[in-house]
Amino acid sequence: MPDVLAPAVRTPREPRNGVNTPTLLATINAVKETPALAKFRFRASNRWVSGTYSESRVESFTGAGGEHTHMSRFSYGADHPAVLVGLDRGPTPIEFLLHGLASCITAGIGNIAAVRGITLTKIESHVEGDIDLRGILGLADDVRNGYERIHITFDIAGDAPAEKLRQIVEQGVARSAVFDVLTKGVPVDVSVNTN
């Protein structure tokens, strides 16, 4: 986090890019003083509806010394497309990963630019993931289940030289939680209740 902040020291601290920079900086300082504020636990619950369709609810999370309820009860359906024997009532779960990756890096870019005093006019990204479904179909043991490669392209514009904008994107990637989880992996415990 300090490297996010370092260039900010002499820049004006006003809201920018729709980011409340003063609050962001005050929050970072509070966490610096009381590191336990940084402990968060996010949660979602999912319920199968039928076939390949299920719905996840994202309602609350714990963190920053509070127990927070989202402003509204977010609900997302995921399905398979017809070609994969679903009814296409929502994006596939693995497409949600692409959404997670792009939106995570983008949020970081907006914050970092604000803290560095750069006003952005555009951040657009396009993300693609290549996957060989023989893995999940159980047809080839040497093919992994998940993406073999993900590629993301950013279009960014703002009141800074190209090199600075490029650095901001790099920093956004370097501080992205989703990028981190996707590239480094994370232990996932699975437990099962019956009945």
Next chain:
Amino acid sequence: MPRTTAVIVGGGQAGLAMSHCLSRFDVDHVVVERGQIGQRWRSQSWDSLRLLTPNWMTRLPGFRYDGADPHGFMRVGEWLERLERYAATWRPPLLEHTSVDAVEQDGVGFRVVTSSGVWNADVVVIATGYCDLSYVPAASKRLPPAITQVVSSAYRRPEQLPAGGVLIVGASASGVQLAEEIHSSGRAVTLAVGRHIRLPRRYRGHDILWWLDRMGTLSRPVDRTTSDPHRRPSLQLVGRSDAAPLDLRALHKQGVRVAGRLVDIDGSRVQFGDDLTRTTAAADLKMADVLARIDEHIARTRSVAPPRDGFQPTWPLAFNATRSVDLKRERIDTVIWATGYRRAYPWLHIAVLDERGDIAQVDGETRVPGLYVLGFNYQRRLNSSFIDGVGADAQVIAERIAGAARATRVA
């Protein structure tokens, strides 16, 4: 010179509980009370004060709440009536309007000099309580004479205060309640906040103390290695269950100005520390921790309870907190000290005080055999100073006294 086995100094809930337990053991004793039963409740409570514990928790040896509102919070008047009714059940040997002027060692026993005579006793139990004298920081002496200074135990109602703004120092149970009451009387209130313990009044369908009682948290023995009883603030709670929680967030929303710890006074200028983010964050995290333990308890015992209640942290309030005020310029003409209590024992002529002037004790026993204390904060368990906790401590002391008395008779 009359003699008795035990002299109990103080006729509040602690002294009465002690008397009840000794009576059950048939131990001869007297209770010496400077005023009437529950005198401190009578003389040091503000008008709107209610107990911080729900009515069902008003439990003393041989006494349970039997009223119609177990989940309510009784006013001091109702509490005093119940305390008197409690005493009427065994009629303690009570000397009211009698002050204790000296307690000294006399051979293996004690000499207790009172305003109505001298007693010889084998045992003395000091049950004068924790909230003896209001603690006021030394910096208070530097306030200009035009400022009215009131300690929380002398506060009664907003109308007693001058019409201008009020600075309340201390944000434990008294400080936050006074802040709300005085703010709603139309006076601008600034609240100086130091270390505090935040807790919601209710959580997952029950009073917070119901959960802590059920989990055994309140009756856990005090860990002497980590807790300094004199430095633990009281719970930031208010005795009411029907309204939104009273915490710094609620006060801030109502318009109370929340500042850090009072660090210095220089005439009319009062300075606050930059510690508010830290102290509020610590209180938020501690509360989150307590609530998480309740969640675990619910999961472990498969209890039926509504889902988790959300709660917002209070530390973001500190972002633009006031660091200093000029009392004169802001027309603040009252400072209320809600900064806790200290104790003094000028009548106790036995060297049992620690360097702070408190009676050094472990589980109510002092280093002098036969000299006990009762009703201290964290004297044996977390709830030792609660109405609900003093009885168990009294019982332990009564067993010791009765055991010693029996041994003497046998010998």
